[in-house]
Amino acid sequence: MADPIVVVGAALLDGGRLLAARRSAPADLAGRWELPGGKVEPGERPEDALVRELREELGIDADPVERVPGQWPLRAPYVLRVWTARLRPGSPAPRPLQDHDELRWLTPAELWDVPWLDQDVPAVRDVAPRLTAAGR
Template sequence: MDNRIVVGGVLIHRGRVLAARRSAPPECAGRWEFPGGKAEPGESEEQALERELLEELGVRARALRRLPGSWTVRAGLELRFWAADLLSGDPQPLEDHSELRWVGPGELAGLDWLDHDREVLPHVARLLAERDALPL
């Protein structure tokens, strides 16, 4: 059986990245993650990410590129992270989150991230540094 893909969105805006505090399930509640969700059958990872960010946060975003690595969440479920640009909207915690926070590179380590999300932080910090160096 093929793994089902879960996409996590590293949503970047003005040199910061959006962190979302989980409200459910109980074993994850209170910890931080990059928002996202499962790809539906026939849906590309980019389409899944853009749909999930609209459903969970009420924003339109554009998937840019996949970050290195993938993680087994549980049997048959593989997590992959994607960098994304915020196109429009003000993120709101519509589903599964109690709080949202825009964080800069120096603030990443200070949050209690879910384990898989913590492992991608070096790539996120590098991405923020690259984006910061780009001319506007």
């Protein structure tokens, strides 16, 4: 069996809030919310892919902080791995450039106000306590 292809997701944290991105494509995912990110290219480190994908999808400069434990199956042969991340000082504000039509910064109380993609739910659940801690 071939190795899975890694898709990286960013739990982008800022001021006790988590960034959620609403999918605009493909049609079967449109309208659901996710942690932004994308595929790791051959020979690319996952952390570098995360930085690149956030720049391409949201126009931001971000730093990966730490890997969220676990990985979640997507459509074969893909698996999702998530890192917490933070905006670099001086980064522009995130804006939806591709694959998304809306972004929202969610507080801990708003975290479940959006319909997350199923594979993102475990990572969001894992990151939730960090939001409360970061907001203190």
